[in-house]
Amino acid sequence: MNNSILSLSCPMPKLDFDVITLGHGSGGVLTNKLLESGVFDLLKNPILDEHHDGAIFELDGKLAFSTDSYVISPVFFPGGNIGELAINGTVNDLAMCGAIPKYLSLSFILEEGLTMTEFWEILLSIKAAAEKSGIFIVTGDTKVVERGKGDKIFINTSGVGQLHPKAAISAKRVQVGDKVIVSGNIATHGIAIMSVREGLDFETSIESDTINLNHTVEALLDTFGNDIHLFRDPTRGGVATVLNEIARDTKLGINIQQKDIPVIEEVYGACELLGLDPLYVANEGVFMAIVSAEIADDCLKKLQTFENGQNAAIIGEVVSEHPRQVVLQSRIGGKRVINMLVGEQLPRIC
Amino acid sequence: MNNSILSLSCPMPKLDFDVITLGHGSGGVLTNKLLESGVFDLLKNPILDEHHDGAIFELDGKLAFSTDSYVISPVFFPGGNIGELAINGTVNDLAMCGAIPKYLSLSFILEEGLTMTEFWEILLSIKAAAEKSGIFIVTGDTKVVERGKGDKIFINTSGVGQLHPKAAISAKRVQVGDKVIVSGNIATHGIAIMSVREGLDFETSIESDTINLNHTVEALLDTFGNDIHLFRDPTRGGVATVLNEIARDTKLGINIQQKDIPVIEEVYGACELLGLDPLYVANEGVFMAIVSAEIADDCLKKLQTFENGQNAAIIGEVVSEHPRQVVLQSRIGGKRVINMLVGEQLPRIC
Amino acid sequence: MCLAIPGKIKSIEYQYDGLVRMAKVVFGGITKEASLEMVPDAKEGDYVLVHVGVAISIVDEEEAQKTFKYLEEIGEIDELVQHSQIDASEGGTQWRN
Amino acid sequence: MCLAIPGKIKSIEYQYDGLVRMAKVVFGGITKEASLEMVPDAKEGDYVLVHVGVAISIVDEEEAQKTFKYLEEIGEIDELVQHSQIDASEGGTQWRN
Amino acid sequence: MKYLSEFRNPEIVEQYIAELHKITTKPWTIMEVCGGQTHSLVKNGILNILPKQITMVHGPGCPVCVTPLTLIDKALYLAEEKNVILCSYGDMIRVPGSKRSLLEAKANGADIRIMYSPLEAVKIAQENPTREVVFFAVGFETTAPANALSVIHAQRLGLKNYSILASHVLVPPAMEAVINDKEAKIEAFLAAGHVCTIMGMSEYEPIVEKYKIPMVVTGFEPVDLLQGILMTVRQLENGEAKLENQYSRVVKPEGNPEAQKVIAKVFRTDDREWRGIGTIPQSGWEVNEEMAAFDANKKFSVNIQKVPECADCIAGQVLKGIKKPFECSQFGKACTPLNPLGAPMVSSEGACAAYYHYSEAMEEALV
Amino acid sequence: MKYLSEFRNPEIVEQYIAELHKITTKPWTIMEVCGGQTHSLVKNGILNILPKQITMVHGPGCPVCVTPLTLIDKALYLAEEKNVILCSYGDMIRVPGSKRSLLEAKANGADIRIMYSPLEAVKIAQENPTREVVFFAVGFETTAPANALSVIHAQRLGLKNYSILASHVLVPPAMEAVINDKEAKIEAFLAAGHVCTIMGMSEYEPIVEKYKIPMVVTGFEPVDLLQGILMTVRQLENGEAKLENQYSRVVKPEGNPEAQKVIAKVFRTDDREWRGIGTIPQSGWEVNEEMAAFDANKKFSVNIQKVPECADCIAGQVLKGIKKPFECSQFGKACTPLNPLGAPMVSSEGACAAYYHYSEAMEEALV
């Protein structure tokens, strides 16, 4: 999305306050004023009812339910902001379950002093992301915490989706010979964030690739059904951590090829500079699929036809050797074990 | 619930860390370690799957969906802590929709430095509250923010419930003549919290009355069905604000009688001392029902048979006069308009 | 201005090396600390009027009764209002605002 | 120890009232500021080795080529590795790690 | 609660109301001086059960309302200084300064804390030895002993990081200002019970004598207020002008000598500006020379530009009872409790806020 | 990226590997001195494609690993002082002190910030004039110019609130200590390329001559390392002991004279304690007298109890290449990267951490 265009077409309603204060979370006039200011009209839909305690809708059958809180710093980063992240994140988690995301809840924890223009920009991103993914935001909440007890804005989204009829997503279905696919360049999001962190900041054109993956996932399930054994989005902890979780849960080994892992050059440069390993850097617009070997190439081709899948690649496979371990073959042919991230990834001096 | 007994019977798993650090939210080893430490085993149930992106369950028909973030300070207060509050709050919001709460998501934003013993105590309360209300926590998330960017712990819960077959809860159904019932003593929770606030603290035996209301609400719906027109829990902003919201949404007037509003003496004393009005103080274990006049007395009697309903009272009625306004008749017979809370309620000098 | 309410002295202690007399004062079941420096005669059991943490006066029971006798005194009331009827509950029982 | 990587000087400016020479150095598409105080001869277009924000050496292209000629020189390699083949992409194109 | 509930007894209220209706024969305009009394009249719905002939006018007795703009700006300036913790009473922090309120400054990062008591601010100073703690000490005579005590406590503790920004105003000069204003047509006063608790009644005798105006020292509960009004109306109807004491359970004629001593230790009398009213000679207390080390005015050199008050706001006339809030062109329009243009719209005691909550809605709501 | 990707070219790697296999006839034990080299060997999986006869031993060249406990405790103490912002490099903050790591102190509220460069810490000092900013300046010769520059910048800016806690160690004395240790059986060295970039090669000539030990100044990329190893093995196989420079594109024989000048401006040589190894004479740099105002050691009087290191930790022997990490009784048991007992388990350069990630799993994983 392009925020600047949206902002132009969607001016903020005229308000008699510039910043969020504690009163906006008190439940009284200010809260109602915020709710009725037109600010939240952005997100209007027939189910969203600001004045009751919850939303009512009809859904049948197997449902997926997921939650995530978003606490990113800084809130605005190259390529996006916390708003679209919060929508895409939960939409994607539902998609990773093999579900078609339907309804989202949206809950804000605002820090006293957040400016309304910042909040408005975030809301615009939320709206755009919600529309793009096709979900409805049906229930919400706004709390305000004292200055110094929050970090501008935290967002929780929880989502309900309907399981795709052909989906059979489970770690139990992963088997030896399955191929590991990543849907795009890795580490882009995490490095975009790091580029604006105090003490580390650098100039770059790297932008977060946060995007909704549900349409892509739905199309893959339409075509390949239960030949897709597992979806995972390698967010916190990166690709390495998710691969380790899969190895642990399946009790199988995983081999990956360094040369096949797609990383854009800028990201690579930043990783070199800070001493980070792209395999451990957080992603947002990327998912991993473990698919049966027979359909892996077709699946990759299909994936590559999508907006967010052009750089998709088969990076490895599931093996019976070294159970519970992930082994990387380096570009120069050496091998090493890839462990989970220990603690946080911190920039190194050496 | 009695935390001390629970704590005795439920010792915290042995851990090699005492406090939460950023690494626990990094998604890597520490996050997995926290997840696998047994700490979250407390909440185990067949649907909760820590290792995937969401929970899968079956539900049919009309569903209610609600979210709330909990940001209370202090986190531990007389009579409870943020944990049970977060469970009861969303359970109650679903109940207020006329739904039977089924599944909850649970998302933590922990501040670096939170001690594991505090976290454990909160988890114990969550477990107890979940069991008491009969809901299942099926999906979760844990984020950690830097020291000074949070306030020990914020919790979001979102919940899905199934609409009670007899429920017909809607502001549109409220009509002139309907009675306004409160389910118990008001302002107790808010004053319990204030009693431990910096600069205001006082000694008291007042305890928060936070409790799940779903069983009570379900029983009322079983018996009185669509004679119950509206439920609302007067949390932030208190009874006054909710009454104003109802008056606004229904475009009707509401009269209430000061003498009929139940407030315990300690709470009354604290309000006098700090210059607060109990009508504006937040509640947790209390709900309001707008019911048809014919069943109001029976409904009250039934309500009074419940653990959390002994002090229930009919405090007023819906009128055609003064549309959109709430008017209180004072104990001495005077009248005044009750507005929404403006800003926060702050203790007064005069 | 000047929100001040009457509370009953539950206990007295000395602070600042014995220089300052502080009391625990009970207001309808809650207890708050208040300075007794302005009311040197106040003793346990007394009702004091407390404003922003400082007791500024001892409430005089005899004078209080005058309000209830005023109408009678000015000859305008027939039945004397019973004391028992107007005395507030002091316990922790439920209070209707 | 001492993570240091080579980057290309994009531009040079003076800070601290002209006392300190600082450069924008490009590393595979990202740009970071680095002090040139240790490499007074460095000029725009040069590759410098940067460690914790300080350029500590200019990379010598001629010397760099020796590594690729080493095996040949010691007479152990038949085919000369083509320079074109081993030169890295400098643009913003996709990079496979 | 003893001494509260008896004075809220509906039956006694009824008797007083009946008596008032009985004896009132002419229209009377009475000013209740104290904002606490205003609050009680409004909160208990007393205004609409009084005889129609009685008009209650809200006096200037709201310390929050009369604190001058410049002082609020000064408090704001100090609060925004990085190393200051500014403490004050809850109702003070919503009052708008020339640019913003303390609440807004807090939202923008200033360390501002709401205290029940200035003695707690001293504790904050003790706990934060590397910070400067400033207590914004607003108040009438009632609050002066507590604010003064905080200075004495800080001195005892040897604290070098505690000071007060005093905004202390005195009731008698304000009452005289109201009486002397030609536009104000007040016929009697309910004097402020808690102020008299401290200062006693002797200050008021000369006023009653000089201006031949009835005055009853009155408490704050419904029965108190009704008795006070009854006593006042009796004087008015009888053509008397006496100083009476309705609130004798608390107010002694001599006031509280201990409190007066403490005040004298810390404060000295001086001219003072009242927001919306202007400077009234000898109408305020400043920190005296002896305690200068605890005077935020002296401790911090702050040069605050004097800013004119909002031109449309007629707060001064409202505070003197000359105009009713709804006579103000901004009332309920640009000026609401959420967005107050003048101080009387801020505090729940403020006359404009009281009227906003009361009349605006009441007129349509209460048939 | 130019100068990186060429040196990671798989075909060239293959040629070097082939050549190495061809010429290696006997078992050789080579120490790569620098932790960065260790990291590259591990990360690129070079260790398991080298001829089996070649044993690479990880040297003490990890500044984070050799920073003594007392200094970490001192940094912790300063960080926990309320008014200090402690800045350091990312890998330093995980190293355990005697009670906790800086990371834990941070979780407990200390203001600790991770910096890419000490020059950024100077900016923090500029932006926080009321706080003390201490940069925990660890490093070998490579990092010394940057740390020294930060002091010079702070001096230029007239900052009074910036200081460094220097933990500067020198490579040549450590190499001699390794050679002189009877248990260490190192037959050749890959000298640390970036250290030599600063200091040049002249310091190493006497060592090579005195101990008749082959030494090749080596870079960090796979091709660099393999060329360095090849050059070393050629010497060993030929019975030579020369000082060679594989990393000539960066390392000049004379080093970087400007950097040496800056170092001399700020530091002086002194005895220094190495964690796990003990005190090595003249093996470190301290802030000199002229710059004493920027020396956190002098600025803050800190009395830190000297605490014995963990008795079971054999970090010293590991750092000198005498023992392999898995010979340590705690390795992988009580001591893991998540809960390190000794520093080499902390940094990803640390030999124990490298082995933990590599061997423990590798042995079963790589058939």
Ligand code: SF4
């Ligand atoms: S309504 Fe507002 S503007 Fe008018 S007098 Fe009152 S405070 Fe001033």
Ligand code: SF4
């Ligand atoms: S494994 Fe741990 S305890 Fe053993 S030598 Fe290494 S750091 Fe020390």
Ligand SMILES: [Mg+2]
């Ligand atoms: Mg999730």
Ligand SMILES: [Mg+2]
């Ligand atoms: Mg974007």
Ligand SMILES: [Mg+2]
């Ligand atoms: Mg997620």
Ligand SMILES: [Mg+2]
């Ligand atoms: Mg996920």
Ligand SMILES: [Mg+2]
């Ligand atoms: Mg809510």
Ligand SMILES: [Mg+2]
């Ligand atoms: Mg809700």
Ligand SMILES: [Mg+2]
């Ligand atoms: Mg409880």
Ligand SMILES: [Mg+2]
């Ligand atoms: Mg709620």
Ligand SMILES: [Mg+2]
């Ligand atoms: Mg609710």
Ligand SMILES: [Mg+2]
């Ligand atoms: Mg999650």
